[in-house]
Amino acid sequence: MTQHDRLLIIDFGSQVTQLIARRLRELNVYCEIHPYNRVDEAFLQAFAPKAVIFSGGPASVYRENAPMPPAGVFDLGVPILGICYGQQVMMHCLGGLVEGGQGTAEFGRAFVTPTDLTHPFLAGWFPPEAGPQAQEQVWMSHGDHVSRIAPGFQVYGTSPNAPFAITADPARHFYAVQFHPEVHHTPKGAQLYANFVRLAGFRGDWTMGAYREEAIRKIRGQVGDAKVICGLSGGVDSSVAAVLIHEAIGDQLTCVFVDHGLLRQGEAEQVVTMFRDHYNMPLIHADESALFLGALEGVSDPEVKRKTIGRLFIDVFQKHATAVGGAKFLAQGTLYPD
Known part of the structure; x- marks a missing residue:
């Protein structure tokens, strides 16, 4: 590198x-x-x-x-x-x-x-x-x-x-x-x-293009032939992480997209089409909208909503990640400041 x-x-x-x-x-x-x-x-x-x-x-x-x-x-x-x-x-x-x-x-x-x-x-x-x-x-x-x-x-x-x-x-x-x-x-x-x-005395030799190539080499070296599970939301952060990892290790990566029914109209279909059909990634579309919306029915307190969504998200993701079996790594995309 x-x-x-x-x-x-x-x-x-x-x-x-x-x-x-x-x-x-x-x-x-x-x-x-x-x-x-x-x-x-x-x-x-x-x-x-x-x-x-x-x-x-x-x-x-x-x-x-x-x-x-x-x-x-x-x-x-x-x-x-x-x-x-x-x-x-x-x-x-x-x-x-x-x-x-x-x-x-x-x-x-x-x-x-x-x-x-x-x-x-x-x-x-x-x-x-x-x-x-x-x-x-x-x-x-x-x-x-x-x-x-x-x-x-x-x-x-x-x-x-x-x-x-x-x-x-x-x-x-x-x-x-x-x-x-x-x-x-x-x-x-x-x-x-x-x-x-x-x-x-900096040479000014760092570019995002070079970073991409180095990131792919680093992922390959770290993962080897192991399986990776990636939590995919369709947002910029997890999408970039998923694409980089997929370029590095191909079908060793499985993405889990938790559809909680709270997305914009047609957004879930766009995510599935983009990553499963365009990028050819192994993708689990976990359509659990009925579960989430049922648990939120009648709830008005924002903090209770937040905790309910978070708890259910973890449960759903864990269920589908376990079903994949044998994954050694969990991939997550998040903002650099976080």
Whole structure:
């Protein structure tokens, strides 16, 4: 299997961390998001990232039990980019100071102006022809602020309420911004990510096409000649999983489609036609609509409905999966954030 350079995103709870990953994948960079409390020294050594990004988050670094990265991340010798809370936690850990809002909070559009310093990290920003009036629109969302940068850092951009909006320690290849480059409200944010991965030495060799081929090889290696049962709903997640697995192992896969009678009109027939007739997959169409609708008759409480559907779904799926017999693996498709 092709070994790609890997970028690690340490997630501190930002609502837009997934957008960071999207921007990187648009640049053909392989990355993974991992929550801060799952990233320790052993994880770092095993993952061996070529670069690290700290996401934003809602916490305050000076609060008790505030989310922190492992201390060893700063000794890996790889470029690090801190975003919003990620900037604050970087300053906090490296000897700077972060304080509460006190009139310096920013939520929404802001404009960053450059200092006299320049760096390749800012290539494509602050066009020279704009002269001293150069500025870039960004999206701020912070209550706390950096009041003193850590030793070794320099200031490359400021905003009215963020005097350290863009900072960097060029010697250690540490970069930090108070705004969110990943959102479209920062029009040139994608350029910053492109600059960062270029400075980190990424080749940009990861694509979804390559991922498909690698996933198929990995499935074949893991499954061997065993049988696999896949819960198929017809939605995007389970459908992609089913198609990938079927391409890898063919008729060793059996899909179980539980028809509970709550689908849109004609949807069950579409699922059966798509996967049984078009993709030629072994498919069990478990039409248990009478069972589900009978159990839900007269029930108005949404939570009771949810639990009833969940319980019956498990029972029905287990019944049909058992009937297949001899399956060693259970396949499930779900969203990456889940």
